[in-house]
Amino acid sequence: MTDLAETGIKTETRTPRPVAASIVYGVSNRMAVAVLLPALGLLFWEIAVAAGWFSGxxxxxxxxxxxxxxxxxxxxxxxxxIGITTVRVFFGFAIGAATATIAGAITGYFGLARRLIDPSLQALRSVPSIAWVPLFILWFGIFETSKVALIAVGVFFPIYLGISGAILSVDRKIVEVGRIFRLSGFALVRRVMLPAVFPAYVTALRSGLGLGWMFVVAAEFMGASEGLGYLLVDGQQMGKPDQIMAAIITFAVVGKLTDSLLLAATAPFLTWQDSYRREG
Structure with a gap:
């Protein structure tokens, strides 16, 4: 075999990039791409106001x-x-997600429960969020309980619909394979149903969390004296559009951070997926 040095072909040797440096580079690259569009939007906004296109x-x-x-x-x-609003969203999300998971699992797995319970829940899902406000004030007063309850209602329905629909859409052939291997009911749920349902469940959790941040605004309209929703109301009543915009931007940033934390917390349970993901 002819040596490459003798043939005059130059070879380039690259030292492998350390793993930590690769991770930092990848994260920084993704963050730079993620903030590009908001940065351009803010720049256009600043220029438009300075040029007189919008009223400052x-x-x-x-x-x-x-x-x-x-x-x-x-x-x-x-x-x-931020702290007060986040605590309200956390407790509302925890209560709504827990009850929705239980209800969705029951109606998705048991046909009789689905026929008994699902029609009523689907009807309640159509009730506007603001319609619950006077009822919750009568039941729980204007303090924290009514606010958390309203957030829990907003979180409940997308998670319930997601988990129930995911169970119903599990491929029947996969379940039959589990039964062929004589899996018991609990083993069938743990080894077949849960892996099949979990990706859709994560998506439902993200939808529920997003609605939790939306419902907290309506919740903090109910006589709140603290929270980001109160900042919105105070800015509107005092004629402070800069405070209103500051509260909206804070909602967006904190909401995105909580969504990223939820994704990071559930990512280890989805490492088995061999799904299509295009980078670039």
Whole structure:
């Protein structure tokens, strides 16, 4: 075999990039791509207000919104509002997700329960969120219980629908294979049903969490004196559009962070998936 050096062919040797450096590079690259569109939008917004295309009084530029955010952050008020709203969403999400998972599993797995319970739940799913507010105020008052209950209602229905529909859509052939191997009822659920349902369940959890952040705004309209929803109401009543925009941006950022945490927490349970994912 002829040596490559003797033939005059130059070979390039590359030192492998350390694993930690590769991870950092990948994360930083994804973050740069993720913030590109919002950064361009903020830049256009700033230019449009400066050029007089939008009214700076009703549509404050990002620089003014950033100054408001910084003032709220420096005073500690913003962190207090974020913490209170996040706690409300956490408890509402936990209660709504737990009850929805149980109800969805029962109606998805047992035909009789589906025929008895599902029609009523589907009818309640059509009730607007704001319609529950006066009822919850009468039942629980205007304090934390009514707010958490309203968030739990908003979280419940997408998760219930997701888990129930995922169980009903499990391939019958997979279940029959499990029965051929003489799996008991519990083993069949654990080894066949759960892996088949879990990806759709994660998607339902993300939808429920997103609705939890939407419902917390309606919940904090119910006589709240703290929270990001209160910042919205206070900005509207006091004529502070910069405060309203600051609260909306904070909702978006914190909501995205919680969604990312949910994805990170469920990712280890989905490593077995060999699904299509296009990078680039």
């Amino acid at each position: 009084r009703l549509m404050p530029p990002p620089s003014r919104v950033a100054a408001t955010l910084w003032a709220l952050l420096r005073s500690g008020e913003l962190l207090d509002h």
